[in-house]
Amino acid sequence: MEVSKPLLIAVFACLLATGGFLVNWLNTRKQIRLLKLELDDHKKLIAQLTRSQQNFYNTIEEGQARSMAVARSVTSLENDIAALAKQIKTVSEQDPDSRLYQRAAEMLQAGASMDEVMHSCDLPAAEVQLLMNIHKPA
Template identity: 65%
Template sequence: ALKKQLHINASTLEEIQARSLVVAKNTEQTEAALTALQQQFIALGEQDPDSRLYQRAAEMIQSGASAEEVMHNCDLPLAEVQLLMNIHQPR
């Protein structure tokens, strides 16, 4: 009975060790992904404000916003909005 219990405990310990390795690997992957996201966030914060404005305008156009909506929300002149629409409007 004691040998059987020892065998069960050894098996349980092996299983716990294996799961621990999986958790450690997942933690490393999550930390790497978090680091990458933090770097992207910093890069976005350092972007030129005008480029962020044009990026927002492009996203609005791709989602179907009208020229007037883009002009109003992004404070862009009609000529620039029309150019962006020619480039980014879904076909």
């Protein structure tokens, strides 16, 4: 039994094509497996980044809440300071001696000389010197 040459070539070509297809199919399966592994890694990274982002948002919200609390405290303290300053001014205006010292301190801060303060406020030099050391002009 003799097989024709073209038939042998056709069978060989079919075997070669089938082998090529099989190699290509195996390579494709391998690439798909690698891509699935890479996809899983990316999904894990996305989940981790999402958790980090949520932690970051929570940190920002906590910081904002703390800032608001501090702002309220500062406002309250500013109001308290203003009230105390008003009380101090009222008390100092009621005490004649402290009015002299207050006036002397204001004069010194405005740049008045020691002699001017002594004559204007009727204070001894030692007291004016002490006030000068406490209230140096800005």
